[in-house]
Amino acid sequence: MHPSKITxxxxxxxxxxxxxxxxxxxESLLRERRSExxxxxxxxxxxPAFDNLNCYGHPSYDRLYRAIRDADGVLLAVPIYNWxxxxxxxxxxxxxxxxxxxGRKSAWFDKIVTxxxxxxxxxxxxxxxxxxxxxxxxxxxVINPYVVYATERDWIxxxxxxxxxxxRLRKTVEVKLELVSRLRGRGYASDWEx
Numbered sequence: 755m756h757p758s759k760i761t762x763x764x765x766x767x768x769x770x771x772x773x774x775x776x777x778x779x780x781e782s783l784l785r786e787r788r789s790e791x792x793x794x795x796x797x798x799x800x801x802p803a804f805d806n807l808n809c810y811g812h813p814s815y816d817r818l819y820r821a822i823r824d825a826d827g828v829l830l831a832v833p834i835y836n837w838x839x840x841x842x843x844x845x846x847x848x849x850x851x852x853x854x855x856x857g858r859k860s861a862w863f864d865k866i867v868t869x870x871x872x873x874x875x876x877x878x879x880x881x882x883x884x885x886x887x888x889x890x891x892x893x894x895x896v897i898n899p900y901v902v903y904a905t906e907r908d909w910i911x912x913x914x915x916x917x918x919x920x921x922r923l924r925k926t927v928e929v930k931l932e933l934v935s936r937l938r939g940r941g942y943a944s945d946w947e948x
Contacts, residue, residue, distance in 0.1 A: 783927040
């Protein structure tokens with residue numbers, strides 16, 4: 755059995771991003787469990803705006819597309835703004851999820867997706883739901899039912915997750931790896947279908 759290949763996509767443009775810090779914690783846990791991890795921070799690369807034409811020639815496109823397509827699972831670390839996932843994550847999914855000319859096919863089909871989120875208010879904890887539903891319906895992604903949602907109240911001295919949230923992150927990563935392991939041999943491959 756080869757190790758699980760997990761791509762972590764940190765989708766915050768905030769230099770002090772808390773979702774990025776959670777993603778780094780997830781990376782450490784995945785590496786402890788001998789997973790092969792590719793960590794991509796969208797703050798460090800130029801993400802072209804999705805225009806369904808010129809964006810595919812952008813140098814970042816191939817790297818992002820392959821990192822998602824070739825992964826056993828994807829972890830999306832996202833900020834929550836205005837009751838929804840930050841716009842960079844949606845742009846990333848539009849860019850790598852489009853199918854079209856030249857045999858291009860969405861990188862997202864059948865991926866096992868896990869969300870780790872940081873928001874300002876505790877009651878925004880379901881704000882990632884619309885994006886999760888879209889990934890499930892459009893690309894037949896399997897959405898990990900365990901999610902980390904943290905607000906500033908969940909950080910100790912602004913630097914470390916509370917014990918409760920750190921335990922939630924561990925369980926979220928463990929469930930992700932179990933889903934990847936159990937679904938590795940599945941006999942189907944999805945495409946655009948209703």
